[in-house]
C-alpha cells in the first residue's frame with residue numbers, strides 16, 4: 001500500500017482521527033450514486049463519526065497511541081463508559097474509509113485475476129457471489145453493512161458477512177476486502193425505500209483494482225486488517 005492509499009484509508013492512523021479526503025469528485029459515481037448523497041455522506045455523516053470517535057477517546061489517553069484497527073479488534077478493552085461510542089463511531093470511521101476507497105465507475109467490469117479466482121473458489125461463480133451478497137444486503141434488518149471478508153481462521157476463505165449498525169468485522173477478527181453501506185443515508189435520495197435496487201446498481205461502482213489490492217495485502221500477509 002503506497003502513501004496515497006494509506007492516506008485515503010487511514011490504515012494505521014492513531015488519535016486524533018481525521019476525515020480522509022474523498023478520492024474523487026462528488027459526482028464521479030453518477031448516476032449510480034448521486035452527487036448530493038456523496039457530499040452529505042462523506043462531508044456530514046462520515047465527519048460526525050470522526051468527531052464523535054475523537055470525543056469518546058479524548059479522556060482515554062491510553063488509546064492515543066493505538067491504531068483504530070487495534071482499538072476495534074480489542075473493543076472489549078475500551079472502558080464501558082466509552083465503549084458504545086467507540087464501537088459505533090470508530091466502526092463508522094473505519095467502514096466509511098474503506099467504502100470510498102473501493103468505489104469507482106467500472107462500466108460493468110467484473111473482477112479479474114486473484115479476486116475472480118478467489119470468488120469462484122469460494123462461491124462457485126461471480127453471479128452466485130453477487131446473488132448472495134445482494135440477498136444478505138436485502139435481508140439485513142435496519143441499518144448496517146454487507147462485507148466480503150477473509151476468514152483467516154478458516155484457511156483464508158472468503159465469506160459474506162452482514163454486520164448491524166457500524167460494527168466492524170475487525171471485532172470478529174475478519175479482514176474486510178470490500179463492503180456496501182446499506183444505511184438509508186447511503187441511498188435514500190435516489191432509491192428511496194428500494195434498497196434492493198441500490199444493491200443491484202452498486203456493482204457498477206466497484207473499483208476492482210482497489211479490491212484486488214486489499215485481497216492481495218491480506219493473502220500475502222502484508223496487512224493484518
Ligand SMILES: [Fe+2]
Pocket residue numbers: 041045096181183185186
Ligand atoms: Fe454511511
